[in-house]
Amino acid sequence: MxxxxxxxxxxxxxxxxxxxxxxxxxxxxxxxxxxxxxxxxxxxxxxxxxxxxxxxxxxxxxxxxxxxxxxxxxxxxxxxxxxxxxxxxxxxxxxxxxxxxxxxxxxxxxxxxxxxxxxxxxxxxxxxxxxxxxxxxxxxxxxxxVPLIAVGVGAYSLGLLVEAISEFQRKTFKQDPKNQGKPYGGGLFSLATNINYGAYTIWRTGYALTCGGLAFGAMTFAFFFHDFASRGVPVLDQYMSERYGGAYREIKNRVRYSLIPGIY
Known part of the structure; x- marks a missing residue:
């Protein structure tokens, strides 16, 4: 097959x-x-x-x-x-x-x-x-x-900030002419190679917890985590490996997690 x-x-x-x-x-x-x-x-x-x-x-x-x-x-x-x-x-x-x-x-x-x-x-x-x-x-x-709202808003705020900061860090790195043709594995991306995807999953989960409760929050986390783990991360790994070769493999060897630090 x-x-x-x-x-x-x-x-x-x-x-x-x-x-x-x-x-x-x-x-x-x-x-x-x-x-x-x-x-x-x-x-x-x-x-x-x-x-x-x-x-x-x-x-x-x-x-x-x-x-x-x-x-x-x-x-x-x-x-x-x-x-x-x-x-x-x-x-x-x-x-x-x-x-x-x-x-x-x-x-x-x-x-x-x-x-x-x-x-x-x-x-x-x-x-x-x-x-x-x-x-x-x-x-x-x-x-x-209210505990559920506090957790939801906290997760939402953390995820949104991490996603935004990590993407601006990568943008700053890419704008430096000395880094042309190099993959980025610093800043928050040193914690997970696709930390922006993980952060999106977290803030979407926090949003769902606040509005729909624990069950919908868990469903939302499962949906986005599965999509990124089974599709988003593999397709980006393939693209980065083809574009940057050994330089990206070095980052993959150094950064232990792919999506969420300490989890996956």
């Missing part, structure tokens, strides 16, 4: 693609407004009702005295969507050198919007939402003191 062909979801060709990247940026920023409307305008609760579910009561969702009009828990949920979009927009504008055609720009943006939408809907569904466990004080600090 022939070995399974590896599939890469991103282009490795370095060239300008303003149309595809511009469309991606617009769609990611539109997602922020979409997630807010799901919460504030009641689109999400009505969709849950049409699907036969029971959404949280408006008293747990809306808080007219707040600037956003939302209870602190849903302010957090909204900011998770905002943070994910801002990070990806910054990456595509200031870090990425790879081409992104129109089809890829739409596909990648929609993929992230679908995941964000599922998270938002689960935060509104009584069976999965953490809204009921939030104190009635309408305090953001009290909301963040």
């Amino acid at each position: 022939a070995p399974k062909e590896l599939r890469d979801n991103v282009s490795r060709v370095k060239k300008s693609s303003p149309v595809g990247k511009g469309l991606f940026v617009c769609l990611r920023m539109a997602d922020v407004l979409w997630q807010h409307n799901l919460l504030y305008r009641g689109w999400g609760t009505r969709l849950i009702e049409k699907l036969g579910g029971h959404p949280v009561h408006s008293s747990q969702l809306l808080y007219p005295a707040a600037i956003s009009g939302l209870q602190p828990y849903y302010v957090v949920v909204n900011f998770l969507a905002l943070g994910s979009s801002l990070k990806q927009v910054v990456h595509i504008v200031f870090v990425s050198e790879q081409a992104m055609d129109v089809g890829s720009g739409i596909a990648v943006a929609c993929f992230n919007t679908v995941f964000n939408t599922v998270n938002t809907l689960l935060s509104l569904w009584t069976l999965t939402s953490s809204a009921a466990s939030v104190p009635k004080s309408n305090s953001l600090l009290d909301t963040l003191s």
